[in-house]
Amino acid sequence: MSEDRPAPGTMRPRGRTERVRAAVLAATRAELEAHGYAELSMERVAEIAGVAKSTVYRRWRDPVGLLVELIADLSSSEVPLLDTGSIEVDLRGLAVGIHRFYSDPVWRPAMLGLISAAVLDPRAAQALADFFRTRNDLAAESVRHAIERGDLPPDTDPVQVIRSVGAPFYYRMLVSHEPIDETVAEQAAAAAIAAAKAGAYPVRPDQKG
Amino acid sequence: MSEDRPAPGTMRPRGRTERVRAAVLAATRAELEAHGYAELSMERVAEIAGVAKSTVYRRWRDPVGLLVELIADLSSSEVPLLDTGSIEVDLRGLAVGIHRFYSDPVWRPAMLGLISAAVLDPRAAQALADFFRTRNDLAAESVRHAIERGDLPPDTDPVQVIRSVGAPFYYRMLVSHEPIDETVAEQAAAAAIAAAKAGAYPVRPDQKG
DNA sequence: GTTCAAAGGAGACCTGAGTAGCGTTAGACT
DNA sequence: AGTCTAACGCTACTCAGGTCTCCTTTGAAC
Numbered sequence: 001m002s003e004d005r006p007a008p009g010t011m012r013p014r015g016r017t018e019r020v021r022a023a024v025l026a027a028t029r030a031e032l033e034a035h036g037y038a039e040l041s042m043e044r045v046a047e048i049a050g051v052a053k054s055t056v057y058r059r060w061r062d063p064v065g066l067l068v069e070l071i072a073d074l075s076s077s078e079v080p081l082l083d084t085g086s087i088e089v090d091l092r093g094l095a096v097g098i099h100r101f102y103s104d105p106v107w108r109p110a111m112l113g114l115i116s117a118a119v120l121d122p123r124a125a126q127a128l129a130d131f132f133r134t135r136n137d138l139a140a141e142s143v144r145h146a147i148e149r150g151d152l153p154p155d156t157d158p159v160q161v162i163r164s165v166g167a168p169f170y171y172r173m174l175v176s177h178e179p180i181d182e183t184v185a186e187q188a189a190a191a192a193i194a195a196a197k198a199g200a201y202p203v204r205p206d207q208k209g
Numbered sequence: 210m211s212e213d214r215p216a217p218g219t220m221r222p223r224g225r226t227e228r229v230r231a232a233v234l235a236a237t238r239a240e241l242e243a244h245g246y247a248e249l250s251m252e253r254v255a256e257i258a259g260v261a262k263s264t265v266y267r268r269w270r271d272p273v274g275l276l277v278e279l280i281a282d283l284s285s286s287e288v289p290l291l292d293t294g295s296i297e298v299d300l301r302g303l304a305v306g307i308h309r310f311y312s313d314p315v316w317r318p319a320m321l322g323l324i325s326a327a328v329l330d331p332r333a334a335q336a337l338a339d340f341f342r343t344r345n346d347l348a349a350e351s352v353r354h355a356i357e358r359g360d361l362p363p364d365t366d367p368v369q370v371i372r373s374v375g376a377p378f379y380y381r382m383l384v385s386h387e388p389i390d391e392t393v394a395e396q397a398a399a400a401a402i403a404a405a406k407a408g409a410y411p412v413r414p415d416q417k418g
Numbered sequence: 419g420t421t422c423a424a425a426g427g428a429g430a431c432c433t434g435a436g437t438a439g440c441g442t443t444a445g446a447c448t
Numbered sequence: 449a450g451t452c453t454a455a456c457g458c459t460a461c462t463c464a465g466g467t468c469t470c471c472t473t474t475g476a477a478c
Contacts, residue, residue: 015445017455038329043435052457057436059455115383116328119321120247125386132385163385164400167376170384174324176341176372177334183413191373194407195400204392224475226425252465261427266466268425 037113246322296355
């Protein structure tokens with residue numbers, strides 16, 4: 001029950017430990033790219049990384065642990081954020097960026113695998129919650145500017161607008177299993193803007209103040 | 210490789226076979242309600258249903274097979290569809306219905322489990338695709354009527370409007386893991402209507418004619 | 419009511435992901 | 449340079465999920 005962390009100041013984040021980490025995460029990416037999340041086995045990752053499987057189990061516990069660290073590493077970078085002065089351009093760019101992200105042979109299985117696992121695994125759910133809170137807050141910046149410019153109603157919830165750009169992609173990928181193309185991205189951005197301009201994303205009372 | 214189906218006209222969908230089916234599906238529902246999808250084991254379902262585990266494995270293969278049949282049975286009923294003459298009322302009702310559906314202690318784990326599994330399992334993906342194609346087409350009827358009444362632009366894609374009502378729920382449940390309440394339902398409906406009225410859901414060129 | 423095989427029951431068996439225990443290596447600190 | 453121990457490597461072992469086999473029951477057809 002107690003903290004099983006070693007005595008403070010005695011961790012070893014460098015040298016071999018770091019090399020192992022890098023090798024394992026690289027192997028994870030390689031496996032995701034080659035065979036997808038379905039065949040992401042701890043044993044195989046260990047083999048490709050050239051480390052003992054007990055090491056992989058100790059540090060990452062299961063494939064979800066690998067995905068969590070992979071996504072945490074991602075955090076920023078990837079899916080670039082725009083802030084051009086035109087909310088239309090910014091959101092369309094965001095939508096296209098999401099589409100590109102999910103066309104990537106590593107990130108697609110990584111993220112979908114994490115989402116799938118998160119239905120049952122609280123660690124995965126937490127990793128996703130953290131990731132999207134951070135991401136969406138960053139992306140919301142251009143919406144805030146649009147509000148300041150008067151391009152969107154003053155009471156608009158910026159994060160809500162961002163969410164509504166992403167939602168259609170996940171609906172199609174995860175739920176209805178319908179194909180995605182650039183047109184979906186265009187419509188996602190267009191719908192978000194139209195709804196936002198109509199004042200459909202007001203800041204909720206409990207979020208105010 | 211050949212069809213392993215028995216000689217046609219010699220199946221036995223009644224009597225014991227049907228009793229076993231009913232018992233297993235009932236046990237599945239009971240287990241989902243009691244322990245969620247995480248602990249939906251074939252062995253336990255067999256035990257509760259009072260049948261041999263080999264039987265459950267033979268007919269349903271794995272927990273996904275159980276969910277697929279459960280959802281296929283659902284098909285209609287549940288989540289009632291409105292067609293009141295007011296698109297606002299209809300879509301708000303739909304959103305509230307979705308919220309209710311995912312508050313149900315059986316349907317929530319069943320559907321989320323199926324969605325989770327569908328990331329890797331083609332059977333689950335197919336079951337979801339079928340389910341939502343059917344459902345969304347039925348739900349789109351009230352949108353078609355709204356278009357006929359002139360309440361929405363004539364070029365609106367009805368199914369697209371329906372999708373956009375559901376999408377926010379799945380985004381929050383699966384992706385960002387943010388809570389859902391009645392306000393989310395209200396906003397989902399309001400945003401869909403606003404975007405639709407603004408003409409943001411046009412029928413796509415490749416769908417026409 | 420007899421025949422026949424589809425479907426179910428029972429239990430032994432298999433299998434590989436995950437664990438446990440212990441020896442070895444090599445950063446961190448002095 | 450020497451000490452200490454976190455972290456890694458190795459391998460035997462466990463065990464629950466899933467399979468296989470053979471026997472029994474029972475619905476369907478005549």
